[in-house]
Amino acid sequence: MNRFAELLDRLAYEPGRNNKIKLLVGYFRETEDPDRGYALAALTGALSFKHAKPGLIRDLITERADPVLFGYSYDYVGDLSETVALMWPKATGASHNESFLGHPSPQPSPARGEGAQPPRSPHNDVEMTEVGEGRTGGWVPSPLAGEGEGEGYRGRDRSEIPRTHNNPPPPTLTDVVTTLRTLGKAELPAQLARWLDELDETGRWALLKLVTGAMRIGISARLAKTAAAALGDKDPHEIELMWPGLSPPYLELFAWLEGRGDKPVNSDPTPFRPVMLAHAVEDSDFANLDAADFSAEWKWDGIRVQAVAGRDAHGHIQARLYSRTGDDITGSFPDLVPSLHLPGAIDGELLVLRDGRVQTFNVLQQRLNRKVVSPKLIKEFPIHLRAYDLLGDDENDLRELPFTERRSHLEAFVAKLNDPRIDLSPTVPFASWEELAAARADPKSAGAGDDADAVEGVMLKRRDAPYLPGRPKGPWWKWKRDPHIIDAVLMYAQRGHGKRSSYYSDYTFGVWTRGEAGDELVPVGKAYFGFTDEELLQIDRFVRRNTTEKFGPVRHVVHEADQGLVLEVAFEGLQRSSRHKSGVAMRFPRISRLRWDKPPREADRLETLERMLISMTGS
Amino acid sequence: MCGMRPQDILMPLPAGLCCKPGGFHIDPVRPVERALITHGHSDHARAGHGAVLATQETLDMMRLRYGENFAGSVQAVAYGEEIRLGDVTVSFHPAGHVLGSAQISVTCKDRRIVASGDYKDARDPTCAPFELVPCDVFITEATFGLPVFRHGDAAGEVNKLLASVKLFPERAHLVGAYSLGKAQRVIALLREAGYDAPIHLHGAMEKITYYYQERGIPLGELRPARGMKKAELAGTITLAPPSATQDVWTRRFPDPVTAFASGWMRVRARARQGGIELPLVISDHADWDGLTATIAATGAGEIWVTHGQEDALVHWCKTKGLTARPLDLVGYGDEDEGETAAVTGEAQPAGEAKA
Numbered sequence: 011m012n013r014f015a016e017l018l019d020r021l022a023y024e025p026g027r028n029n030k031i032k033l034l035v036g037y038f039r040e041t042e043d044p045d046r047g048y049a050l051a052a053l054t055g056a057l058s059f060k061h062a063k064p065g066l067i068r069d070l071i072t073e074r075a076d077p078v079l080f081g082y083s084y085d086y087v088g089d090l091s092e093t094v095a096l097m098w099p100k101a102t103g104a105s106h107n108e109s110f111l112g113h114p115s116p117q118p119s120p121a122r123g124e125g126a127q128p129p130r131s132p133h134n135d136v137e138m139t140e141v142g143e144g145r146t147g148g149w150v151p152s153p154l155a156g157e158g159e160g161e162g163y164r165g166r167d168r169s170e171i172p173r174t175h176n177n178p179p180p181p182t183l184t185d186v187v188t189t190l191r192t193l194g195k196a197e198l199p200a201q202l203a204r205w206l207d208e209l210d211e212t213g214r215w216a217l218l219k220l221v222t223g224a225m226r227i228g229i230s231a232r233l234a235k236t237a238a239a240a241l242g243d244k245d246p247h248e249i250e251l252m253w254p255g256l257s258p259p260y261l262e263l264f265a266w267l268e269g270r271g272d273k274p275v276n277s278d279p280t281p282f283r284p285v286m287l288a289h290a291v292e293d294s295d296f297a298n299l300d301a302a303d304f305s306a307e308w309k310w311d312g313i314r315v316q317a318v319a320g321r322d323a324h325g326h327i328q329a330r331l332y333s334r335t336g337d338d339i340t341g342s343f344p345d346l347v348p349s350l351h352l353p354g355a356i357d358g359e360l361l362v363l364r365d366g367r368v369q370t371f372n373v374l375q376q377r378l379n380r381k382v383v384s385p386k387l388i389k390e391f392p393i394h395l396r397a398y399d400l401l402g403d404d405e406n407d408l409r410e411l412p413f414t415e416r417r418s419h420l421e422a423f424v425a426k427l428n429d430p431r432i433d434l435s436p437t438v439p440f441a442s443w444e445e446l447a448a449a450r451a452d453p454k455s456a457g458a459g460d461d462a463d464a465v466e467g468v469m470l471k472r473r474d475a476p477y478l479p480g481r482p483k484g485p486w487w488k489w490k491r492d493p494h495i496i497d498a499v500l501m502y503a504q505r506g507h508g509k510r511s512s513y514y515s516d517y518t519f520g521v522w523t524r525g526e527a528g529d530e531l532v533p534v535g536k537a538y539f540g541f542t543d544e545e546l547l548q549i550d551r552f553v554r555r556n557t558t559e560k561f562g563p564v565r566h567v568v569h570e571a572d573q574g575l576v577l578e579v580a581f582e583g584l585q586r587s588s589r590h591k592s593g594v595a596m597r598f599p600r601i602s603r604l605r606w607d608k609p610p611r612e613a614d615r616l617e618t619l620e621r622m623l624i625s626m627t628g629s
Numbered sequence: 630m631c632g633m634r635p636q637d638i639l640m641p642l643p644a645g646l647c648c649k650p651g652g653f654h655i656d657p658v659r660p661v662e663r664a665l666i667t668h669g670h671s672d673h674a675r676a677g678h679g680a681v682l683a684t685q686e687t688l689d690m691m692r693l694r695y696g697e698n699f700a701g702s703v704q705a706v707a708y709g710e711e712i713r714l715g716d717v718t719v720s721f722h723p724a725g726h727v728l729g730s731a732q733i734s735v736t737c738k739d740r741r742i743v744a745s746g747d748y749k750d751a752r753d754p755t756c757a758p759f760e761l762v763p764c765d766v767f768i769t770e771a772t773f774g775l776p777v778f779r780h781g782d783a784a785g786e787v788n789k790l791l792a793s794v795k796l797f798p799e800r801a802h803l804v805g806a807y808s809l810g811k812a813q814r815v816i817a818l819l820r821e822a823g824y825d826a827p828i829h830l831h832g833a834m835e836k837i838t839y840y841y842q843e844r845g846i847p848l849g850e851l852r853p854a855r856g857m858k859k860a861e862l863a864g865t866i867t868l869a870p871p872s873a874t875q876d877v878w879t880r881r882f883p884d885p886v887t888a889f890a891s892g893w894m895r896v897r898a899r900a901r902q903g904g905i906e907l908p909l910v911i912s913d914h915a916d917w918d919g920l921t922a923t924i925a926a927t928g929a930g931e932i933w934v935t936h937g938q939e940d941a942l943v944h945w946c947k948t949k950g951l952t953a954r955p956l957d958l959v960g961y962g963d964e965d966e967g968e969t970a971a972v973t974g975e976a977q978p979a980g981e982a983k984a
């Protein structure tokens with residue numbers, strides 16, 4: 011486990027893709043089965059065991075450490091696993107206070123006039139060497155101090171003395187994974203505590219990331235598979251194709267990669283194919299893009315899915331629905347399964363259609379994260395698939411074909427399916443970027459008709475581009491509609507988490523409304539992105555200098571009519587909300603500009619938002 | 630004259646800790662008539678005071694930074710030497726923070742307050758080790774005053790650096806380290822680990838590092854990085870102020886690996902925030918275990934907590950039955966300003982920051 015932890019730690023700091031692959035290949039080469047297989051599973055998100063809830067980890071630490079100190083620490087570090095890994099008390103060793111007890115208090119040094127020269131007084135020189143850093147305990151003299159005869163007081167922390175053979179060795183990754191699979195829920199806390207005692211700081215961090223299922227260390231599953239392929243000098247695509255048929259600890263995969271075994275075959279009739287993603291296009295990009303090279307379609311405000319159907323060993327059709335990250339979400343949409351009656355893999359958008367009309371994302375949301383999909387839900391929120399790409403047609407992998415060819419296959423495939431729940435996402439004809447800009451500004455009259463409300467922009471796809479997994483720059487662009495914008499006043503700020511834990515980077519902002527005592531600000535949203543790093547520093551500085559009150563991690567920031575900071579907030583939509591005092595909630599709010607030039611009194615009013623809400627939803 | 634209460638002896642004022650009965654301030658942030666300075670870091674040692682009392686090293690460092698006329702008059706004090714000022718007696722004791730750093734003990738009748746400035750209880754081959762001074766009131770910093778800060782073994786961190794140098798012989802290694810204290814300690818630790826190749830220095834580090842050598846701290850062969858050809862810097866180690874490791878200055882190095890030696894590197898987000906590839910947890914301040922052990926060992930019944938994570942340390946003191954309060958002094962080592970700025974590469978005069 012410590013070795014795997016070390017790998018994760020190094021990967022987390024290594025920015026270069028090729029260096030990351032080098033680190034991974036080195037690990038796969040040097041680590042034996044089955045540890046490396048479980049590592050690959052962990053990195054690709056393929057491990058399955060019941061994850062420990064953060065609450066359990068919290069309980070473990072608060073049983074062992076002062077909860078108040080834990081609170082301060084967590085607030086500072088911003089990451090539960092890391093906080094606990096860092097402050098986990100040492101399993102052995104005297105408590106700090108004990109190591110001082112019984113020791114005669116040292117006397118002040120006599121005058122020596124030597125400045126920082128080595129202390130010479132035999133009984134006055136307190137040696138605290140090594141106590142902070144060496145952790146070897148005892149009375150180790152500093153080389154500068156020379157003799158170290160001073161009695162000193164004992165090292166305050168003797169816990170990292172090399173373990174004797176009586177101590178259990180730290181667990182391997184395989185130990186951890188296999189134990190977790192079968193461990194009863196009641197046994198988990200004690201087992202975790204034992205492991206935490208046995209591991210070092212990095213090991214503890216990795217263990218907690220693993221058991222809480224929060225192992226995001228900046229590498230994609232794709233990269234881990236690419237590194238595995240590199241181990242055997244294979245094409246990563248081959249691994250991608252066989253992946254759905256493999257399972258941890260991938261003994262046959264590594265055997266094949268090392269030339270000791272046959273190529274594993276994929277027996278899964280409905281494998282997931284990694285999706286292709288688009289970059290947001292900037293105005294400046296258009297100068298280098300030729301409109302003739304691209305095809306455009308509406309960008310639907312739904313859920314990106316991959317709908318896959320295939321024949322099982324008996325020749326029966328099986329269908330599965332995947333999220334864009336490869337999660338199997340078939341169970342949430344049983345009503346779509348019968349429509350997927352031909353073998354193939356569609357890339358498309360999940361929408362709710364009522365009377366042939368696309369509903370907004372707010373409506374679609376009612377179908378998400380439901381434990382039970384009731385007939386009533388299915389009837390009230392009829393699901394629909396709007397197809398825009400075809401990755402496979404029967405046995406044929408179409409991903410290497412250019413977009414235009416895939417599009418013809420798709421049109422033929424959808425026609426053959428002939429199912430009311432599946433239709434084609436239409437292309438948007440245009441001859442110039444100006445023409446497309448006009449269509450994007452007014453989808454209703456540019457072909458989207460009554461569905462225009464569910465259009466959040468246009469997608470640009472290069473006609474000659476193959477279907478490439480990941481987010482390659484160039485072939486696909488998304489061009490969102492201009493967001494809505496208001497000017498709001500910064501009211502409260504909170505420290506961010508993770509990377510931003512030392513900045514006040516979460517902002518609550520408000521707009522003016524009439525209160526009992528005249529105009530007052532009412533909070534309408536929270537944003538924690540949209541600003542540049544430089545702007546973050548500026549806001550952070552402003553927050554620190556203009557705090558009126560502190561409540562734990564939250565700072566109240568001055569917000570008067572003529573004193574405060576105006577933020578230009580961009581957002582994608584509005585909805586009514588009973589949870590917000592203002593009665594409205596924003597979708598995807600973000601700070602688009604800092605209006606240092608604007609006095610707070612000139613910020614927007616709640617009435618403005620209400621007008622926007624009415625024009626957006628008609629309610 | 631010396632009242633019964635400790636705050637009659639030392640009182641936190643906007644200019645800094647003020648000793649009325651002794652007629653002086655400790656580490657004042659504004660010009661005062663008489664200043665007692667704990668150590669040479671710029672947030673503690675400022676120019677423009679009337680009279681300055683400090684260790685010889687601290688005075689020398691102030692002279693290096695501010696020039697000859699940094700104060701009206703100066704007086705060097707030796708560790709342990711007792712000096713009578715007004716109604717109080719003061720003495721300076723090693724703080725183990727940087728060369729010449731001192732805790733200042735202020736005694737009035739039978740009551741002793743120790744203002745420890747910045748300190749660490751961990752081993753450092755470049756300065757005298759921290760001396761425990763029993764007292765009634767102990768004034769402690771809290772830079773790393775959270776239990777997540779446990780600095781570990783500095784020698785192990787230096788080995789990490791050496792392993793990386795071995796792994797990437799074609800790349801240069803840039804180690805961000807504060808110019809006063811940290812840089813020299815890292816060099817000394819490298820030497821102890823057996824690294825005997827020349828070590829290169831950013832221009833802003835030269836004066837102070839050569840000063841350490843003059844004071845008899847062995848640092849081996851040092852060379853200015855300036856004037857070196859790019860190819861010659863492959864496989865070498867260069868010490869630089871943290872801000873320099875993020876700016877155009879680094880372009881003269883072949884594919885540099887950016888390291889940073891700081892106690893903050895213990896927290897991943899902090900290291901990543903600064904674009905650090907090789908975080909080295911090496912600190913000039915006591916870690917949590919060091920702070921709490923030292924507080925307990927002084928025998929002080931009352932603890933005043935200055936800059937850093939005061940809340941957590943004050944809380945800890947209270948759970949141990951000690952009277953404790955934050956002093957809310959401003960102008961010292963505010964991690965949120967100086968430190969973050971350094972890590973994120975905001976311009977910062979060399980040698981000004983700490984930790």
Ligand SMILES: [Zn+2]
Pocket residue numbers: 668670673726747983984
């Ligand atoms: Zn300092």
